[in-house]
Amino acid sequence: MKDCAKVVVNQDESIEKIFKEKKSILLMGAPNVGKSVFFSKMTGMFVTSSNYAGTTVSYTHGNSNIDGNEFKMIDVPGTYSLSANNQAEEIAVSLLNMGPSGVVFVLNAADLEGSIKLLLEVLKHDIPVVAALNLKDVANRLGKDVDINKLEERLGIKVVPTVAVREEGFDELKQTIKDNILNPTKNKIIIKEDLSSKELWKEASDINNYVVTYSGKKASRLDRFGNALVKPWPGFLISFAIIALSLAIVVFAGKALRAVILLPLVNGIIVPFFENLFSGLESHKMIHDILIGEYGVFRISFEWIVTLILPYVTLFQFVFTFLEDSGVLPRMAVLFDSIMSKLGVQGGNLISLVLSLGCAVPAIISTRTASSRKERLIITTIICFTIPCMSQTGALIALFGAAAWWVPLALVATVMLLIVLISKITSKLLKGHVSPMVMEIPYILLPDRKSFFKKFWIRFKQFLIEAEGPMLIAVVFASILVGTNALDPISKFLEPVVSKWLGMPEETTLGLILGVIRREMSVAPFIKANLTDLQMFIAGVISLLYIPCLSVFGILASEFNAKVSVAIAITTTTFSIFIGGLINQIARLIGLIF
Amino acid sequence: MNLYHGKAGTNYIIKSTPENGMLDSIGILEGAKIKKIASYKMGGPVRLALGTRNIAIGKKIALNVQVEECK
Numbered sequence: 001m002k003d004c005a006k007v008v009v010n011q012d013e014s015i016e017k018i019f020k021e022k023k024s025i026l027l028m029g030a031p032n033v034g035k036s037v038f039f040s041k042m043t044g045m046f047v048t049s050s051n052y053a054g055t056t057v058s059y060t061h062g063n064s065n066i067d068g069n070e071f072k073m074i075d076v077p078g079t080y081s082l083s084a085n086n087q088a089e090e091i092a093v094s095l096l097n098m099g100p101s102g103v104v105f106v107l108n109a110a111d112l113e114g115s116i117k118l119l120l121e122v123l124k125h126d127i128p129v130v131a132a133l134n135l136k137d138v139a140n141r142l143g144k145d146v147d148i149n150k151l152e153e154r155l156g157i158k159v160v161p162t163v164a165v166r167e168e169g170f171d172e173l174k175q176t177i178k179d180n181i182l183n184p185t186k187n188k189i190i191i192k193e194d195l196s197s198k199e200l201w202k203e204a205s206d207i208n209n210y211v212v213t214y215s216g217k218k219a220s221r222l223d224r225f226g227n228a229l230v231k232p233w234p235g236f237l238i239s240f241a242i243i244a245l246s247l248a249i250v251v252f253a254g255k256a257l258r259a260v261i262l263l264p265l266v267n268g269i270i271v272p273f274f275e276n277l278f279s280g281l282e283s284h285k286m287i288h289d290i291l292i293g294e295y296g297v298f299r300i301s302f303e304w305i306v307t308l309i310l311p312y313v314t315l316f317q318f319v320f321t322f323l324e325d326s327g328v329l330p331r332m333a334v335l336f337d338s339i340m341s342k343l344g345v346q347g348g349n350l351i352s353l354v355l356s357l358g359c360a361v362p363a364i365i366s367t368r369t370a371s372s373r374k375e376r377l378i379i380t381t382i383i384c385f386t387i388p389c390m391s392q393t394g395a396l397i398a399l400f401g402a403a404a405w406w407v408p409l410a411l412v413a414t415v416m417l418l419i420v421l422i423s424k425i426t427s428k429l430l431k432g433h434v435s436p437m438v439m440e441i442p443y444i445l446l447p448d449r450k451s452f453f454k455k456f457w458i459r460f461k462q463f464l465i466e467a468e469g470p471m472l473i474a475v476v477f478a479s480i481l482v483g484t485n486a487l488d489p490i491s492k493f494l495e496p497v498v499s500k501w502l503g504m505p506e507e508t509t510l511g512l513i514l515g516v517i518r519r520e521m522s523v524a525p526f527i528k529a530n531l532t533d534l535q536m537f538i539a540g541v542i543s544l545l546y547i548p549c550l551s552v553f554g555i556l557a558s559e560f561n562a563k564v565s566v567a568i569a570i571t572t573t574t575f576s577i578f579i580g581g582l583i584n585q586i587a588r589l590i591g592l593i594f
Numbered sequence: 595m596n597l598y599h600g601k602a603g604t605n606y607i608i609k610s611t612p613e614n615g616m617l618d619s620i621g622i623l624e625g626a627k628i629k630k631i632a633s634y635k636m637g638g639p640v641r642l643a644l645g646t647r648n649i650a651i652g653k654k655i656a657l658n659v660q661v662e663e664c665k
Contacts, residue, residue: 081619089619111647114621142646197618198625208645230641230648232634334650338638346652347639371616436652437639438616 018061019098023071025064025181026095029106030118031078032442034134037164037451038106039075042174066174069182071101077368080114080440081197082121087368102128102181104173107159109139109146110443112212117204119155124194128181131159132173138443143217150211165448226444230331239332246323250315251397257311258398266302274298290483294528295510297479304395304524305471312394313463320358321456325447329354330439337437343420344427346437349379356383358390360552364559374432377564380556381426384548384568385575386418388519391467395523396540404533411540418545467518470550474517478510478525501581502538503588505529511543518549534587538580545576595663597640598656600630606661617659620649627664 018024027042029035043062060075076095077088084090096103103122107115123129133146152159158176162169195203219227229235274292281288292298323329329351333340337347349370356363360383367376388396400408427434481487491498491509498508507525515522522543531539547569556565600606608626611617621644622628631641631648633656640656642649651659 079619080616080621083615083619085615085619111645113645114647117621144646198623201621201623201626205645231632232638334634334639334641337650337652338634338636341637341652341654347650435614435616436654437650438614438620438622438652438655439650440620441641441648441650 018072018074019100023069023101023182024061024074025071025177026074026076026100026103027106028076028092028103028118028122029078029134030080030108030111030115031440033078033106033108033115034164035075035078035106038104038132038134038162039073041164041167041170043073066178066182069178071182073104074100079118081118083197086371096122096125096127100127102130102177104177104181105129105131106164107131107133109133109136109161110142110144112139112146113201113204113208114440116155116207117200120195120200120203123155123157129157130173130176130180131155131157132162132164132169133159134162134164136161137163138445141217141220141223142443143215145213145215147211147213151207154207154210165451222444222446226327226331229328229444230334230441232335235331235335239335242323242328246319249319250312250393254311254315254394254397255401257315258307262307262311266307270302270306271299286483290479293479293483295479295482297476300478300524301472301475304475304521304527305468308398308524308527309391309394309467309471309520312397313390313467314460316358316390316393317459317463318456320354321452321459322447323354325445325452325455327442327444330441333437333439334441341436343423345375345378345423345434348437348439349375352379353382353387356387356389357393360384360387360389360548361555364552364555368559371435372432374427374430375434377430377560378423378426378434380560380564381568382419382422384552384556385422385545385572386415388415388544389549391518391520392523392543395520395527396543399523399527399531399536399539403536407533407537407540410537411544414541415544466551470518471521474514474521477517478514478521481510481513497577497581501584502542502577503581503584504535504538504542505531508539508542511539512546515543515546516550519543519546522546534584538584541583542576542580545572545579547572547576595661596657597630597642597651597659597661598633598653600633600640600661602630602632605629605664607664609660609662611660612655612658614655617651617655620644621647622649622651622659628661630661 027035027039039060039062043064061072062075064071064073074095076092079089079092082089082093082096084093103125105119105122107119119129119131133148133151136146139146148159148161158180160169160173160176162173229238271292278288278292278298281291288296290296330348333347333350335347336350340347340350349367352363352366355366363383364380367379370376370379396408396411400411481490487510490513491506494509494512495506498504498506502508507529510525511522514525523539526536526539553565553569556568595606597606597608606628608622608624608628611623617623626644629643631643633640633653637653639650639652642651
C-alpha cells in the first residue's frame with residue numbers, strides 16, 4: 001500500500017531531463033500549507049495531503065496545461081528554509097538550482113511571517129514567482145486579515161487568494177501563472193540581496209506587520225480542543241481515548257463487517273460457485289487442488305484477501321485519514337517526546353511510527369525529514385522489525401479471534417518491549433547523533449468532508465491496485481506449492497526448525513515462504529491450522545519479527561542502499577526464528593503447555 | 595536564564611541559540627520575541643508561541659537557548 005496515486009519518487013537524473021524537455025514549474029511553500037492540494041488540482045493527480053509537516057517528503061511531478069500551454073508541475077517537499085538542514089530541504093534547493101521556468105509559492109495566511117521568510121529565500125534565485133495566499137479561512141478563525149494589495153506591493157509579485165480544499169481562487173491563479181510564468185509579458189523579478197537568516201526574519205516580520213490586521217478574536221472551540229490535547233493533562237487522557245477509539249473502530253467494525261457481510265458472501269456464495277464450476281475437474285486431482293482445493297486459488301484468494309485483509313485495511317485507512325488531517329498526531333508527538341527521547345529518538349518520529357501501522361513504505365519515506373541518518377535508521381529498523389502493517393494486523397486479528405484473551409495482549413506487550421529493545425540497541429550501535437525535537441504544531445482542523453472522502457477513496461483504490469498484485473501472486477504461489485505437493489520436501493527439510501524449535505505445525509513453512517512476498521501472508525496459512533494459544537502467540541511473534549515484504553526491500557534499497565536492505569532481511573529472519581523458538585522452549589521448560 | 599527553566603506565560607526575547615539549522619529555519623534565533631507556554635516534565639520539550647505559531651523544542655536544545663524577559 002503505497003500512500004498516494006502515481007507518485008514517482010525520482011532520481012535527480014530523470015528530473016533534469018524533464019527540466020530540459022518541457023517548461024517546468026515548482027510548487028513550493030512551508031510544510032503544511034496545502035501545497036499537495038494545489039498539486040492535485042493543477043495536475044489532476046492525487047498526492048496525500050495531511051495536517052503535519054513533511055507529507056511530501058519525496059517529490060512528485062505531473063503534467064498540467066493552462067489554455068494549451070503545457071508544463072510540468074513539480075511538488076517540492078515543504079521546508080522552513082533553503083539551508084539544507086535535512087534531506088527534504090536538500091531536495092528543494094537542488095530543484096531550484098536546476099533552473100525551472102518558475103515557482104508557484106503557497107503562502108500560509110495564518111502564519112504569514114514564516115511563509116514570507118521562505119519566499120524571500122526563493123526570490124533570491126532569480127526565477128519568476130507567483131504566490132497563492134492559502135488558508136485564509138484558518139487566518140480568519142484566528143482573527144487575522146491579510147491585505148493582498150499591500151502584500152503584492154511589498155513583495156513585488158502577484159498574489160492570488162485561495163482556499164485550496166474548496167477550490168476557490170484557482171481560475172485566477174491559473175491565469176496569473178499563464179501571464180507571469182508561461183508567457184511573461186513583463187519580466188519583473190525583484191532580486192533580494194543576500195540576507196542572513198536574522199535579516200530575512202526581520203524583513204519577513206516587517207512585511208507581516210505591514211499587511212496583517214488583527215481583530216482579536218477569541219479562540220474557537222476547535223482551538224481550545226487543540227490546546228487541551230497538547231497539555232499533559234488532559235492531553236494524555238484524550239490521546240489514549242483517541243487511540244482506543246480508533247482501535248475499537250478498526251477491530252470491532254472490522255469483525256462485524258467480516259461476520260455479517262464478507263464471510264457469508266465468500267463462504268456462502270462465491271466459493272460454492274467456484275466449487276460447482278470446477279466440479280467437473282475432480283478427476284484431475286492436481287489441477288482441481290490448485291484451483292479450488294483446500295489451498296486452491298479460487299478459495300484462498302477470497303478467504304484471505306476479501307475476508308481477512310480488506311475489512312481491516314479499509315477501516316484503518318478511514319480512521320487514519322481522519323487523524324492525519326486533523327492535527328492530532330503532532331500534538332501526540334509533543335506529549336510523547338519525553339518517552340521517545342529516552343529511546344534515543346525524538347517525539348516527531350511518532351508520526352512515522354503511526355504511519356507505519358498502515359504501511360511501512362510511506363513511513364520509511366517520511367523519515368526523510370529526520371535530522372540525521374542515524375535517526376532515520378533507528379526508526380526504519382523499528383518499523384521493519386516490530387510494527388505490523390495494517391494487512392498483517394488484520395490477519396492477526398482474524399487469527400486471534402479464536403485465541404485466549406491474553407494472546408493479543410501478550411503480543412502488544414511484546415511489540416512495546418521490542419520497540420524499546422531495538423531502539424536501545426540501534427542507537428548504541430549506530431554512529432552519529434540525533435537532534436532533539438524542533439517542530440511546529442499545526443492548527444487543529446476538522447477535515448473537509450469532500451477532500452476527506454476523496455482521499456480515503458483514492459487510498460483504498462491505491463491499496464487495491466498496489467497490494468492486489470503481490471497478494472494474488474502469493475496466493476497462486478501457495479496454491480501451486482500445496483497442489484503440486486512441492487511444499488512437502490521443503491516442509492521436511494525445515495521440520496527440525498519448525499516443529500522441534502518453534503513447536504509449530506507444518507503450515508508454518510508455507511507462512512515463512514509466503515511472508516517474503518507480503519507480510520500478512522505469513523499469518524494467513526495459520527488461520528486454518530487449529531493452533532493452541534501458545535502456538536498462536538508464537539505465530540504472532542514470528543510474523544511480526546519476520547522479514548518485511550518485497551516492497552519494503554525495494555524502498556530500503558532506494559532510500560538507503562542494498563546493504564541496509566540485505567542486513568534487515570537477514571537480521572529480521574534470524575531474530576524472528578530465534579525469538580519465536582525461545583518463547584516456545586521457555587514455555588515448555590516452565591511447563592506452560594496449554 | 596535558559597528557555598527550559600523560563601516561566602510559563604512569560605514573554606522572552608532570545609539572546610542566544612545553540613548551533614542548529616532547524617531552529618534558524620523555524621525562526622528561533624537571536625532577537626526573536628517568543629512567549630513560553632510550558633515545559634513538559636520528565637525530559638519533555640518546551641512549547642512556545644512565536645507570532646501565531648506554536649512550536650515545540652526538545653529539552654536538550656531548550657536548555658541551551660538563552661532568553662531574557664521582555665519588559
